[in-house]
Amino acid sequence: MIFLDHLINGLSLGSIYAIIALGYTMVYGIAKMLNFAHGDVIMVGAYIAFCGLQYWGFPPVLAILVAMVACTILGITIEGLAYRPLRQAASLAVLITAIGVSYLLQNIALMIWGANPKSFPTTFINGSSIRLGQLNISTATIITILANVVIMVGLTLFTSKTKLGKAMRCVSEDRGAAELMGINVNRTISLTFAIGSALAAIAGILLCSSYPILQPTTGSMPGIKAFTAAVFGGIGSIPGAMLGGILLGVIEIFGKAYISTELGDAIVFAVLIIVLLVKPAGLLGKPMHEKV
Numbered sequence: 001m002i003f004l005d006h007l008i009n010g011l012s013l014g015s016i017y018a019i020i021a022l023g024y025t026m027v028y029g030i031a032k033m034l035n036f037a038h039g040d041v042i043m044v045g046a047y048i049a050f051c052g053l054q055y056w057g058f059p060p061v062l063a064i065l066v067a068m069v070a071c072t073i074l075g076i077t078i079e080g081l082a083y084r085p086l087r088q089a090a091s092l093a094v095l096i097t098a099i100g101v102s103y104l105l106q107n108i109a110l111m112i113w114g115a116n117p118k119s120f121p122t123t124f125i126n127g128s129s130i131r132l133g134q135l136n137i138s139t140a141t142i143i144t145i146l147a148n149v150v151i152m153v154g155l156t157l158f159t160s161k162t163k164l165g166k167a168m169r170c171v172s173e174d175r176g177a178a179e180l181m182g183i184n185v186n187r188t189i190s191l192t193f194a195i196g197s198a199l200a201a202i203a204g205i206l207l208c209s210s211y212p213i214l215q216p217t218t219g220s221m222p223g224i225k226a227f228t229a230a231v232f233g234g235i236g237s238i239p240g241a242m243l244g245g246i247l248l249g250v251i252e253i254f255g256k257a258y259i260s261t262e263l264g265d266a267i268v269f270a271v272l273i274i275v276l277l278v279k280p281a282g283l284l285g286k287p288m289h290e291k292v
Contacts, residue, residue: 006257013249018242020039021226044070044204050118064202116215120209167183233284233285237282
């Protein structure tokens with residue numbers, strides 16, 4: 001029974017990583033860049049939901065929607081101001097800019113909300129639990145896992161069935177050819193950042209509902225682990241992001257439970273190294289071929 005408890009906790013944590021990893025994998029798949037500020041967008045979304053619940057008296061659903069809208073606007077703004085001017089620049093310049101945006105968001109949060117950790121309010125997300133035999137499963141766990149599945153299925157259908165989703169896939173395959181076919185590349189990439197940032201808000205709320213401590217660095221480590229999950233599953237692949245996130249969460253929980261609490265994070269990254277040595281493109285990733 002303890003094993004099942006750990007497994008459910010691992011699936012819940014892995015679902016959060018998977019939702020965050022979807023943002024990474026979409027931006028990389030479409031724009032071919034790593035947005036290391038993504039973890040801090042998670043933190044901003046959690047803070048806005050916190051203010052909506054704690055200070056503005058919003059009902060939980062409205063607080064979530066406001067956080068998603070705010071993070072969507074933030075993501076589009078970051079892309080337009082920080083990344084779009086570097087569209088033709090070297091990848092190192094974009095990477096350094098992303099790190100700079102990350103620290104900028106952390107310091108803005110520090111000035112607005114202070115350094116003291118805040119306790120995320122109890123909402124309908126984590127207010128109750130369901131008992132199945134001897135298992136006691138929290139509502140937060142159930143909602144987190146279901147949200148992950150719904151988001152993954154929704155994104156897969158969106159990218160494969162809708163006109164905008166097909167435009168994203170075209171830009172991902174060949175940006176120049178997409179422009180010649182009349183696709184607005186800038187708008188498509190902005191849409192990708194908007195979707196990824198909205199998912200970041202959801203992930204931040206789910207993260208703080210399960211682990212209710214909120215501070216300016218809340219998104220840093222989950223963001224790094226989610227990026228690891230995206231690479232683990234095959235960055236650029238939506239199913240790969242989900243698979244990588246789930247496996248990463250399960251490995252982390254079991255590693256802390258059965259090996260060492262202190263070495264839990266090290267075990268996660270060690271497994272990543274082993275997988276990449278065997279399959280460099282990730283579990284579901286496809287090898288990239290350079291045109292010459």
